[in-house]
Structure formats: structure tokens, C-alpha cells
Amino acid sequence: MGRRVSETEPPDAPLSPGLYIVATPIGNLGDITLRAVETLRRCDGVACEDTRVTGKLLKHLGISKPLWRYDDHAGPRDRERLVESIRSRAMVLVSDAGTPLVSDPGYRLVNAVRQEGLPVTVIPGACAAVAGLTLSGLPNDRFLFAGFLPVKDKSRADVLASLSGIDATIVFYETAPRLVKSLTAIAAAMPYREVAVARELTKLHEECRRGLPAGLIAWYEAHPPKGEIVLLVGPPVDHGHEEIDPDALLRAALAEAKPSQAAAQVAKATGMDRRDLYARAMELQKG
Ligand code: SAM
Numbered sequence: 001m002g003r004r005v006s007e008t009e010p011p012d013a014p015l016s017p018g019l020y021i022v023a024t025p026i027g028n029l030g031d032i033t034l035r036a037v038e039t040l041r042r043c044d045g046v047a048c049e050d051t052r053v054t055g056k057l058l059k060h061l062g063i064s065k066p067l068w069r070y071d072d073h074a075g076p077r078d079r080e081r082l083v084e085s086i087r088s089r090a091m092v093l094v095s096d097a098g099t100p101l102v103s104d105p106g107y108r109l110v111n112a113v114r115q116e117g118l119p120v121t122v123i124p125g126a127c128a129a130v131a132g133l134t135l136s137g138l139p140n141d142r143f144l145f146a147g148f149l150p151v152k153d154k155s156r157a158d159v160l161a162s163l164s165g166i167d168a169t170i171v172f173y174e175t176a177p178r179l180v181k182s183l184t185a186i187a188a189a190m191p192y193r194e195v196a197v198a199r200e201l202t203k204l205h206e207e208c209r210r211g212l213p214a215g216l217i218a219w220y221e222a223h224p225p226k227g228e229i230v231l232l233v234g235p236p237v238d239h240g241h242e243e244i245d246p247d248a249l250l251r252a253a254l255a256e257a258k259p260s261q262a263a264a265q266v267a268k269a270t271g272m273d274r275r276d277l278y279a280r281a282m283e284l285q286k287g
Helices: 034-042 051-061 076-086 107-115 128-136 153-163 176-189 213-222 246-254 259-270 274-286
Strands: 018-022 045-048 067-069 090-093 120-123 143-148 169-175 195-199 207-211 228-233
Touching (some): 018 107, 034 051, 034 090, 034 120, 045 051, 051 067, 107 120, 128 228, 143 153, 169 176, 176 195, 176 213, 207 213, 207 246, 259 274
Parallel strands (some): 018 120, 045 090, 143 169
Antiparallel strands (some): 195 207, 195 228
């Protein structure tokens, strides 16, 4: 285990002082790692966003530890108190779910601990962005994590415009009530990109739908989504130049739709003739 927890140490020996950044599951509790459990069992305290959420996880693991609140509202004094405690204690940092610091609190704390020259180590595990990327099957040789899109229409459009030239899959965190608005903004900024909606990852109703923005808007307007969402936008179809490749668009749409629907989506996105697209979609489907 990083800095350490060696194989020769007794399993319940206290950990050496420092900050331990521990990832926790994003839904399925089976996704906690062995190192995470061991670290939680042997630490002196756990800094967490919500003591009820982390209390439940610890109870599930049969572990009882002092919980310190460290959330988005934490200020310099909360950090100082934690940094002081880390001089003599092994403190774990978790967030409600997934990897701390990834759209979650901890960035300033990690830097404060580093500045004091105190030890920091990481116990990696579940992260919704990576789970969504891998499940989507979109190109993953290059990807950009872009966090949550802004709520305001203008700011959201500006962010999408600034990202539209990037030759990589873009990964966003999203909420169910805002999904259609974000898809609509993506349809305006990047209508020809393949998009994936990865929902309820690792949970009972896990699903991943892929298609063009126009098709996904129609689907989610008819089937309002619930739960947690990772929204992914594939790279430009022609690697940087927004020229239209109808075959690539049709193939993307055909992943989730019948030829008639795929033709309608691509026609709406490109202004091309729907009947021509339908004929081509039938050919592509035959292979
Ligand atoms: N730090 C966390 C991580 O590493 O996964 C993410 C925290 S962020 C505040 C919460 C967002 O992550 C949600 O709004 C959603 O976009 C995404 N998310 C978390 N769990 C998810 C899940 N099970 N399925 C899909 N998205 C999820």
C-alpha cells in the first residue's frame, strides 16, 4: 500500500500519520477496494462531506471512527484544524461517493497538507467519469474531464463553444433535471458529435444510451431520466474539421435507433435529405 501499510504489518496496526485520500463506491457497495477498507479500519479519523452518508458506509463495513465534516463550505480554519491533526494522526479524506477532489472537496486540503511537508497518499477506486467513459465505448485514447456544465444558458453555450475544437472525448457530470437542456446546448454547439448518456452506473438501473444529440433529446423528452448521469461527447467525427460525414453520423445513430429514426436524426442535424439518408442507413445496416 503506497506509503505504508506493509504486508508485514499486523492488519490492525495504526497507520502512520498523514492524509489518506480514499475513493468510495459510486453506487454498488461491492466496489470498495480492499485497501480502502483496510485504511478506514486502521485510520484515526475520517474527514467527509456528509457525516450521515459516510457513517452509513462505515456501518456497512462494521467500522466506527470519529467523523470530521469537510465539505464545500469548509474554510481555512477547518483546513488548519485538519492539517494540525494530520501531524500526529492518520486522517482519511472521503467524499460522499467516488474519488475525492474530482468535482468534490479536497483540492485545497491536499495542497495545504503538501505545503506543510506532511505525507499524502491515495487509495484509488471508483470514479464516475472513468466508469462512464469505459462503459460508453466512445474513443478513450484522449479524453477531457470538464466537470459540471454551467447552469446559465449563456455560460453553458460559452463553455461548449470553447470545448468544441478539442479532438478528444469530453466527459461532463450532469444531473437528471438538467440533461435535456445540456443536450440541447450540445446539439447547438456540436450537432454531429456522437453523445453518450451513462446513467446510474454500478446501480440496479444502470444504462448507457448513445446517439446524436437530436436523437437523445427526443428520447429523454419522452422518457424523463432519473438518477445520476455522466454525459459524454465524442471527438469531432473527422478529427478536428467540422465537415459532415453522413456515414459516420448514421453509424452513430444506428447504434441506438432503427434506420428510419437514424435517418430522421441525421436529417434534422444536417439538413440533408431524409430519404437519401434512409436508403444509406439501410445499406449500412446490411453491412
Ligand atoms: N467524485 C465523484 C466521482 O469520482 O465519481 C463525483 C462527485 S460529483 C459531486 C457527482 C456527480 O458524479 C453526479 O452528479 C454524476 O454526474 C456523477 N455520478 C456519481 N455517481 C454516479 C453514478 N453512479 N452514475 C452516473 N453518474 C454518477
